[in-house]
Amino acid sequence: MAEIRVGNKGHFVVNSGETILEAGLRAGFGFPRACRNGNCGRCAGRLKSGEVRLGNTLLRAEDTGSDQVLYCVATANTDCEIDAAMITAPGELPVASLRCQIAAIQPLNHNVSAVTLRLPAGQKLNWYAGQYLLLGEQQDAAFSIANAATDGGRDILLHIRHDADNLSAVELMTQLQQQSTVATMLPLGNRWIDQAPSQPVWFICGSTGFAPARAMIERLMQLNYSLPVRLFRGGRRVDDIYPPQWSSDPLLTLKDFQEVLAVNEAPMSGQFHGMVHEAAIKALQDPTAPLFHVGGSPAMVWAVFDGLVDAGVPPHHIHSDVFDYAPREPNISG
Ligand code: FES
Missing domain, CATH: 2.40.30.10 (Translation factors)
Structure with a gap:
């Protein structure tokens, strides 16, 4: 039995042989998650102190890899503290x-x-x-x-x-x-932006996948976020993308914001001709730098996920509600 402290959000007890994810959910904490068997990377988080066991391997907070601990397969070897950025405390956001x-x-x-x-x-x-x-x-x-x-x-x-x-x-x-x-x-839902991320944020969306991106961009404006924000929006035709040029909205006050529209059929001048994630990958210089939020249909989101991972983006840098409500079965990624 060990105690897991979740930043300043509280703590819970994990029993011998129980994973940190299982114990946290049982105690009422909310974790991003999908496969629950170590394949998708959705539940990855940082071990700030203590020691966990991953199969036959022991991992301490000071070891390489401690920033990507998969809570769904990690058991606690000692009392631990884990990063609270994407974890909700019991009752934090009552439904x-x-x-x-x-x-x-x-x-x-x-x-x-x-x-x-x-x-x-x-x-x-x-x-x-x-x-x-x-x-x-x-x-x-x-x-x-x-x-x-x-x-x-x-x-x-x-x-x-x-x-x-x-x-x-x-x-x-x-x-x-x-x-x-x-x-x-x-x-x-388990995917959100509440505090200012420490890395640039890229949004990739199709159709009404723009809705959560719009909300998160509003939140970034509330936070006076100054790191780069990129918005990639795609559609089959130009009129599938609404509103057509959001970047010209005077209410958009982010310091470093760029929007790219990607269209499959008859793109207009200045628009990318092709799939929306192809536009993002073309613009990607360091695949490990941005945090991605992807919105759209499950098929579209998983296609974007595969494309980004193939381009070198770490899976735990990619977020979408789809991973929670339409998870793929094991072996969806490396
Ligand atoms: S939920 Fe942990 S790796 Fe998928």
């Missing part, structure tokens, strides 16, 4: 079920609409930029939150794609247009 007012619905392009939900008056709720919510009476439709939380703010922005490929969303949009309130459950 609430609320009925929100539908404050506005506005088309953003031919198949995406912005839906603004308003929290009940007096209701305080926090979420981390990059998290998502469930919508509807059955709470079976998940949508990323497209804005960062603000002090006293009551509005939650969603981007909903509704077209022939997404008939359940078409039905949902019809319902939202006919009613004044909607049931929600939030916040959910």
Whole structure:
């Protein structure tokens, strides 16, 4: 039995033979994770003190590799402290079920609409930029939150794609247009930006994968983040990308921000011709430098993941909600 301290977020006890991930989840901490068998790299974190066992290998905090400990396969050999950056403490972000007012619905392009939900008056709720919510009476439709939380703010922005490929969303949009309130459950998800990252941040997104990127970029602006931020957005055609040129928005106040639009069919001048992750890989000078957040369909996100890893990006530098709700089976990466 050993004690695991999670930065300033508290501690939990890990039993003999139990992994740090299992014990942490049992104690109510939230960890990024997917495969739970040491293959995907999602749960990697830094051992700040103490000693863990990985199979037959003992690893101390001062050893090489201690910044990428896979908590899903690591057991504690001594009391330890681990980095808390992507771990939530029990009760840190309580999940609430609320009925929100539908404050506005506005088309953003031919198949995406912005839906603004308003929290009940007096209701305080926090979420981390990059998290998502469930919508509807059955709470079976998940949508990323497209804005960062603000002090006293009551509005939650969603981007909903509704077209022939997404008939359940078409039905949902019809319902939202006919009613004044909607049931929600939030916040959910293990991928976010809350504190300023210590490395540049690159966002790669397709369609409404832009929504969580937009929220995280808002959060970076709140933090006066000064390291480079790059936004790569892709679509089959130019009109699949909404809004068409976000980088010209006067509200965008990041100090070092660049946007690249990647289009497969008939790109316009200044746009990259090809897949969105190809644009990012072409711009990549040091694959180990940026932190990546990827948003889009599971197929698109996993294709981007493979492309980035092939280009030399460490898997634990790549984040997406897809890794949590649509994990691939073992051996998805090196
Ligand atoms: S959850 Fe630990 S490596 Fe996949």
